Amino acid sequence: MPYRNIAKGLNLAADHANYLAWLEQDTAQRQAAYAALNSPKRSTSIREMGYIMPFGASTASPVYIPHKIMSADQSKASNSSLASAVVGALSNRITTAAAFHALTTPVNIGTVKKFQFARFQVRQVVTVATGLSASRITKRLYKRNHINSVTASFGQRPTGETYGAATALILIGTLLLPILESTTERCTYSFTPQGD
Secondary structure: OOHHHHHHHHHHHHHHHHHHHHHOOOHHHHHHHHHOOOOOOOOOOOEEEEEEOOOOOOOOOOEEEEEEEEOOOOOOOOOHHHHHHHHHHOOOOOEEHHHHHOOOOOOEEOOOOOOOOEEEEEEEEEEOOOOOEEOOOOOOEEOOOEEEEEEEEEOOOOOOOOHHHHHHHHOOOOOHHHHHOOOOOOEEEEEEOOOO
16 A cells, blocks of 8 residues: 555544544534634525516416525625626516516416526635635635625516526626626636426
8 A cells, every 4th residue: 555545544534533523513613613714704695585487387377486586685795796796687587576466467376396496606706815724624724715606596587588598698697797707706607407
């Protein structure tokens, strides 16, 4: 057995011991350890109960399914500009409760349990780490970039829309496109298709 494998085993044993110690902590201790990190915290965005019309639903007899959606007001989000840009890009593909109840066209409310809506995620590197942060679990040192992430469910517009057309139009949202094309704050994005 190569000596480097033996050395790796010693390092992994130390990581494992730290991991076991972390598992023995209660919820309050884990939350305190997370709060003590000298690194950016988890991204947050503001959500509310609303409605989404799934892809493939008939526009002649619309069906909306209740679901948590992105709120129009993202002023309290961890990155309000990114969250607001995503909300704008999803225009008419998510429906607030107030807008739903104001609809004059007869609609049906779906009762599908655990429906897999289409999802859109954007990850933006706000700051590249220059120093090392210690993992609260293994105590290993690593570079942790400040990354903001926004994930949102969406469906088709009330007038009808294919999934492909929706994704193409979302990417050219007025506020979102400059963020995606930024050369100073690198962004990546992904789509997850609607499931059954």
